[in-house]
Amino acid sequence: MSFAAKHQSVVLIGSGNVAWHLGRAIARAGHPILQVVGRNKQAVTELAHRLQTVGSTQLEEMVPTAAVYIAAVKDDALPLLIPRLTAVNPHALFLHTAGSLPLDVWSQGQAARYGVLYPLQTFSKQADIDFSAVPLFVETAREEDMHRLTTFARSLSSKVFPLDSERRMKLHIAAVFANNFTNHLYHRAARLVSEADLPFEVLLPLIDETADKVHRLLPHEAQTGPAVRNDRRVIDSHLRALASQPGAQRIYELLTQDIHEQHQPRS
Amino acid sequence: MSFAAKHQSVVLIGSGNVAWHLGRAIARAGHPILQVVGRNKQAVTELAHRLQTVGSTQLEEMVPTAAVYIAAVKDDALPLLIPRLTAVNPHALFLHTAGSLPLDVWSQGQAARYGVLYPLQTFSKQADIDFSAVPLFVETAREEDMHRLTTFARSLSSKVFPLDSERRMKLHIAAVFANNFTNHLYHRAARLVSEADLPFEVLLPLIDETADKVHRLLPHEAQTGPAVRNDRRVIDSHLRALASQPGAQRIYELLTQDIHEQHQPRS
Numbered sequence: 001m002s003f004a005a006k007h008q009s010v011v012l013i014g015s016g017n018v019a020w021h022l023g024r025a026i027a028r029a030g031h032p033i034l035q036v037v038g039r040n041k042q043a044v045t046e047l048a049h050r051l052q053t054v055g056s057t058q059l060e061e062m063v064p065t066a067a068v069y070i071a072a073v074k075d076d077a078l079p080l081l082i083p084r085l086t087a088v089n090p091h092a093l094f095l096h097t098a099g100s101l102p103l104d105v106w107s108q109g110q111a112a113r114y115g116v117l118y119p120l121q122t123f124s125k126q127a128d129i130d131f132s133a134v135p136l137f138v139e140t141a142r143e144e145d146m147h148r149l150t151t152f153a154r155s156l157s158s159k160v161f162p163l164d165s166e167r168r169m170k171l172h173i174a175a176v177f178a179n180n181f182t183n184h185l186y187h188r189a190a191r192l193v194s195e196a197d198l199p200f201e202v203l204l205p206l207i208d209e210t211a212d213k214v215h216r217l218l219p220h221e222a223q224t225g226p227a228v229r230n231d232r233r234v235i236d237s238h239l240r241a242l243a244s245q246p247g248a249q250r251i252y253e254l255l256t257q258d259i260h261e262q263h264q265p266r267s
Numbered sequence: 268m269s270f271a272a273k274h275q276s277v278v279l280i281g282s283g284n285v286a287w288h289l290g291r292a293i294a295r296a297g298h299p300i301l302q303v304v305g306r307n308k309q310a311v312t313e314l315a316h317r318l319q320t321v322g323s324t325q326l327e328e329m330v331p332t333a334a335v336y337i338a339a340v341k342d343d344a345l346p347l348l349i350p351r352l353t354a355v356n357p358h359a360l361f362l363h364t365a366g367s368l369p370l371d372v373w374s375q376g377q378a379a380r381y382g383v384l385y386p387l388q389t390f391s392k393q394a395d396i397d398f399s400a401v402p403l404f405v406e407t408a409r410e411e412d413m414h415r416l417t418t419f420a421r422s423l424s425s426k427v428f429p430l431d432s433e434r435r436m437k438l439h440i441a442a443v444f445a446n447n448f449t450n451h452l453y454h455r456a457a458r459l460v461s462e463a464d465l466p467f468e469v470l471l472p473l474i475d476e477t478a479d480k481v482h483r484l485l486p487h488e489a490q491t492g493p494a495v496r497n498d499r500r501v502i503d504s505h506l507r508a509l510a511s512q513p514g515a516q517r518i519y520e521l522l523t524q525d526i527h528e529q530h531q532p533r534s
Contacts, residue, residue, distance in 0.1 A: 120473055176494075183491075
């Protein structure tokens with residue numbers, strides 16, 4: 001396979017957390033990144049420096065010769081950008097990275113080749129990540145672009161799966177439960193620990209083991225605690241102790257009820 | 268310090284997950300375990316074998332010469348057991364391991380020396396655990412027993428904290444959020460992933476990173492996703508996609524609202 005076929009020249013649109021980590025993975029895989037384009041001047045400059053390429057805050061300055069344009073921007077921003085983005089090089093392959101934007105959001109643009117490259121991970125600039133272990137989910141409008149996108153994705157990660165838009169949204173919702181909502185429960189736990197005059201760190205071994213356990217057991221099998229035992233004495237004493245925190249109390253009640261229902265023997 | 272002062276002879280009451288791991292830690296620290304007592308004959312036999320001691324299913328057969336009796340039994344069972352347990356050796360030190368049972372549950376017994384040894388971790392027999400990293404929370408009725416219990420607890424773990432009953436219940440509720448409820452969100456995420464025809468394993472890098480991140484950032488700082496951005500378009504599309512799972516939909520709505528409220532700028 002020639003260099004030209006194996007490596008794709010890329011323009012990266014966006015300078016947030018996804019662009020930060022995806023850009024690094026693309027550069028490390030040897031794909032030339034021709035440019036970073038975004039609205040936030042400081043973030044664009046930093047990311048362009050990280051990727052040893054040039055940055056621009058002007059869509060009009062976008063390099064028109066790339067093989068692949070990857071938009072890692074806010075969900076709200078993408079639909080508005082698509083007509084102008086695709087006009088730059090209607091023959092290129094256009095990709096977005098969003099979990100809940102359907103493939104056909106691209107259909108309002110001028111390009112015929114487009115798709116999705118969705119990385120299932122939580123990214124923050126402070127934290128390095130092993131991108132080769134990040135599951136990537138791919139979808140293209142044209143069947144013939146699927147092989148090309150899959151090859152590109154496999155140069156970034158060892159875990160690449162085809163996934164249509166409807167299933168990708170389900171996966172994104174699953175990620176909201178497993179990351180956003182889980183992190184919020186950590187926050188609620190942190191408040192309670194602070195009320196007990198203890199540092200948040202006392203919870204870390206428990207948080208780690210909770211995550212570790214589902215490597216060995218399914219979550220349904222790993223469930224413990226007063227809700228699954230339906231231990232009303234403990235549940236009621238906890239609800240009373242939460243009287244001063246109605247938000248935490250509502251979450252406690254609803255999740256206790258849902259655990260109880262999900263663990264009923266099916267008739 | 269003499270062997271007799273340093274090591275405490277122990278009778279362990281209970282043969283569940285806590286007894287399984289706590290018993291092993293006690294034996295490894297060199298404290299002689301004189302007996303395991305419990306209702307479940309098979310579990311008692313297995314745990315006694317693991318701890319190289321004798322087992323009994325009869326309270327009447329309980330060895331009366333131990334220095335410390337540790338009850339690691341269900342919360343509901345303990346109050347009923349206390350009169351008979353403490354009658355065996357009213358001069359010994361009696362401990363329970365429950366997060367939400369107050370210290371004074373022991374006051375209905377015949378012993379004057381009693382306390383609590385609460386390990387903050389989720390235990391299951393299948394999974395080995397580094398007990399020396401498990402935070403232990405201690406409380407005693409008499410001030411003069413506190414030193415003895417603390418010394419004993421420090422022989423099991425490097426993280427020992429004094430904690431009164433009211434604070435211990437708050438900590439237990441925090442653990443319900445950080446473990447039981449978090450694990451249930453994993454279960455809800457697993458159902459969604461299965462609807463997307465994907466294996467649960469695709470979520471593991473995200474689950475791991477979510478837990479890892481709060482070693483470096485407070486949960487409040489680590490929060491990402493549509494709820495904290497108040498991205499109504501994504502939130503509404505997720506709620507529509509969850510129409511066939513009212514349980515998941517209710518959790519999504521409540522946690523989204525609570526994230527939004529907890530991240531409002533305080534006035």
